[in-house]
Amino acid sequence: MKQLTAIALLATAAAVPTASLAENDFSFYMGFQGAPHSVVTGTDPANGVSTDLDFTAAWEGKSWTPPPYYGFRWTHWKSANFGYGVEFSHDKVYASDETRAATGYDRFEFTDGLNIITANVNYRWPEQWMNGDLTPYVGGGLGFAMPHVDVQATAGGPHTFGYQFTGGAMRLFAGASYEINDTWSMFGEYQFTYSMNDAELESGGSFQTNVITNALNIGVTYSY
Template identity: 60%
Template sequence: MPKLLPAPFLAAALAFSPILAQADTEVSFYGGYQTAPHSVVSGNDPEATWSGEFTAAWEGKSTAMPPYYGLRATRWRSDNWGWGGEFTHAKVYADDTTLIDNGYDRFEFTDGLNIITVNAMRRWPGKWGDKFTPYVGAGIGFAMPHVDIQAAEGAHTFGYQVTGPAVRALAGVRYEVNDRWATFTEYQGTYSMNKVDLENGGSIETNVITNALNVGISYSF
């Protein structure tokens, strides 16, 4: 029996399909270094040791399997303006102190904290010469993390959930290699609101910010 694609890939493919059907399209793939600041977790987990709320200290572990990466498709409507879709496989792991202090064996979104958005893009060709093009973008969409949460000897919550709205912002510079290929580097930040249903009947909520420095490659057609 063929293996099914993970849900975030299917959602991203549906978002990108009307973009890829048109000309003047740029497809970009990137990896990089991603982190996340602390966030407050609230709600109820009857098998953990905390009550009310606690602060989770997050680690990104960008190169650990599965790694941090992203895919973006942009339809340029003019020399300066475009729109498109983007999928980012970000990750957050609660650090060891957070796990021990709150009674967890696992508390992470690591396959991943998937962010899917529709973007508006702005670029300035020719501003920095023939080869370098600065650009910015912003998007709105939703989070579909792979939830991996387990209190010590408790029920294991493990699977994809649509957990709430998400936004992203990015700014970078593109270097044109030839008419089809380019490389780029950029800063990208995301903000997602995540409400998670637990296998033990509880639920938790946390709003996660990610910050990333990306390096990638683009193909235009």
């Protein structure tokens, strides 16, 4: 429900009327997202291998495994070049089979979303290439992570399964948008996110890990 609430907040922000005739964009994207290894520390009384956690998790993105990787972005352009807005991305990571076998877990993942929500600033160079139809852009934002934490030790026992606010997050992106007509455009971009995750476990323990994601996105934008 919290994930749906976040999406609803983005849609609400997109619907807020502006005091000028400045352009607004609402974008949707999907793509291929992965993540490098990260160190996991903490404690888990239900873990049969070691209750003190200190290991390196090898993450898998599995972008197209349901639920898939996707994102929404709303941008209000204050001028031809500068804009601001909000973004929600349903990033996700699974600990690899090797990681789970070595550390005593049957499940260790953020797969109904690592869920990064940020307030963004954007900059673009309109009408630069291809007779003015292709516009390069960059952007970034600060916000928070709201992952769906799914953790259970191999031996069974307490199953942590739910959304949590786990810490701060940031994103950076760069790409180019191609104008189809006055209303619609398509785009491709690279996106980077960084999130600090301090999650509580049903076993009474907790764990901490900072996750980086890298993604190549393809999407469409509706301008109004």
